[in-house]
Amino acid sequence: MSDLLERLRGRGWRLTSQRRVVAQVLDGDHVHLTADEVHALAARRLPEISRATVYNTLGELVSLGEVIEVSTAGRAMRYDPNARHPHQHLVCSGCGTVRDVHPNGDPLAVLPAAERFGFTVSDVEVTYRGLCPSCG
Amino acid sequence: MSDLLERLRGRGWRLTSQRRVVAQVLDGDHVHLTADEVHALAARRLPEISRATVYNTLGELVSLGEVIEVSTAGRAMRYDPNARHPHQHLVCSGCGTVRDVHPNGDPLAVLPAAERFGFTVSDVEVTYRGLCPSCG
DNA sequence: TCTTGACTTGGACTCTGTCCATCGTAGGAT
DNA sequence: ATCCTACGATGGACAGAGTCCAAGTCAAGA
Structure with missing residues (x-):
């Protein structure tokens, strides 16, 4: 995930501090966070980040195929950055x-x-x- | 599903008109309705049926194993009465x-x-x- | 440095589902 | 047939997850 930001820049993404922080939070291979957990962790580094931005960024990462949505039946959606290896x-x-x-x-x-x-x-x-x- | 009501009676269910209507709506082998769709269809036969009752009844049918919950990623849960044959x-x-x-x-x-x-x-x-x- | 359009914000809103106090009634008892 | 009562129904308030939008901000190219 270290080069995720590179890949995103390559796709024409504007590299804002908010997007950088969300990408950092998602770093790791066995992370399955909810949007609210991502927001809470991101807010530790960037206190004023909004929920809407977290949702937007996660949605963009999903449609780029960098992150997978995992639905956990009734509970909140979870986001899995381990999209490069099928599992x-x-x-x-x-x-x-x-x-x-x-x-x-x-x-x-x-x-x-x-x-x-x-x-x-x-x-x-x-x-x-x-x-x-x-x-x- | 014609004998669903029989089975439920056998399990000690009280046969109210509301439960009867919900069971009738779910009749069929390739039905995948959301709770609100079940409520809307049930209300055509029994206009005063409440959403809470539909949710309660669906929940009971699920825990009895008569109906399966199908989660469709972000959208509302769907209810599948074809629980007797694995699919x-x-x-x-x-x-x-x-x-x-x-x-x-x-x-x-x-x-x-x-x-x-x-x-x-x-x-x-x-x-x-x-x-x-x-x-x- | 300036400009501009992409990005962010936060609060209101929607949708799905749960909870609860109160009322109604199915079905056994008489 | 009627009565009783515990189980079920009601509906409105509430909660969690996610979306939308108008207004403000800022990354990055000229």
Whole structure:
């Protein structure tokens, strides 16, 4: 993620302090923060950053493919910067903790053409649910 | 679903007109309604039914395992009465339409024990995303 | 340094869902 | 058939997550 800012500059992004801080907060490979958590962490470095800006920036990072949205059923969306290596998620039904997991095989490949109903299928999201050691 | 009411009575449910109407609305094998859609359809038969009752009843049906919750990323939760036959979902990123699909193999089986981190994994939810013929 | 349009702000707003005090009624008891 | 009562329904207030917008700010090219 160290070169994320480089890549963004290359895409014509204006490098504001707000965007820099959001990118820094998302740094790391096993981070799954909610928008509000990102906002809270960003505000430690840049107290006046607004929620709207955090939402905007996260949305832009998602549509650029730099960050993945993980929906955790009812709870708030989480943002996963580990978008460069394919993986799935294991979510604790108790506390909402998220872990990256790597199932065998390609989950897209197991959907037969006859089951695609003319859709252009571009993506699969696999979410395993269960109780983590602390909640179990 | 015709015998859903029988099953519910068997579980000690009090059969109120509200619950009957919600069950009727959910009748069918490829229905994926939001709570508000269920409420709107139910209100056509029973105009004074409240949103709270619809939410309560849907929640009860889910915890009884009669109905499955389908989370569609940001949009409202959808309720799928086809809980008796295992299946996954194909969601259109354009219009939000949901179709039932049946991938090959058991998605739970492809997650190695080493990738479970001590969780008691009880469930998998596979969501294929893409554009439907109308939106593509 | 100046200019300009992209970016940020914050507060109001929407949408989805929950909570709770009060009222109504299904269905067993008589 | 009627009565009782606990379970269920009601609706309005509330809460959390996210969006929108008009006005102000500033990064970066000229």
